[in-house]
Amino acid sequence: EDQVTQSPEALRLQEGESSSLNCSYTVSGLRGLFWYRQDPGKGPEFLFTLYSAGEEKEKERLKATLTKKESFLHITAPKPEDSATYLCAALGGGFQKLVFGTGTRLLVSP
């Protein structure tokens, strides 16, 4: 069964304290690994898509990487405005087989 597991469930950082969020996936025939950011009371907002192992993408303080079993979202020198829930989702080989993880709640304190 296709599965996506995110860790940790919650992460508290001080401003400037870099860290990484993990997304482990077991999906047959991965066609894409997506990262979204979700603010309270809002819908998820797209950040990155990764398609193959070894691929990396960056946006401001965020960098997403992909291996054959997991993806990492690295946050460098975070700011309080980076506080949000980060979701990852894996798209498998079957049509409409997009599986979401439960997310990591990130809180960055000033």
Add this chain to the structure above:
Amino acid sequence: NAGVTQTPKFQVLKTGQSMTLQCAQDMNHEYMSWYRQDPGMGLRLIHYSVGAGITDQGEVPNGYNVSRSTTEDFPLRLLSAAPSQTSVYFCASSPSGSNNSPLHFGNGTRLTVT
């Protein structure tokens, strides 16, 4: 562009009542979908549509109906609300029917069924 617009933002229903959650997008996207988000669970697909006149079931379709008469609108109908349908509902769209394009989400409808 407004993107994906969902109404209402909040709704309280009694068990057995019916209602329609509205979703509209102004990006001319072919693909639209409905998800529910529950604590401790990932987003789960309820129904989806790859174009006007075409709909299909997702992972958790029971108790819900959809229709797609136009490209812009994709309403979700609860036929007879149950407490198990208490959730936050998100509508999402993407340009491609193959769903490997990123999804654009609305801001959700928080539904409580008592």
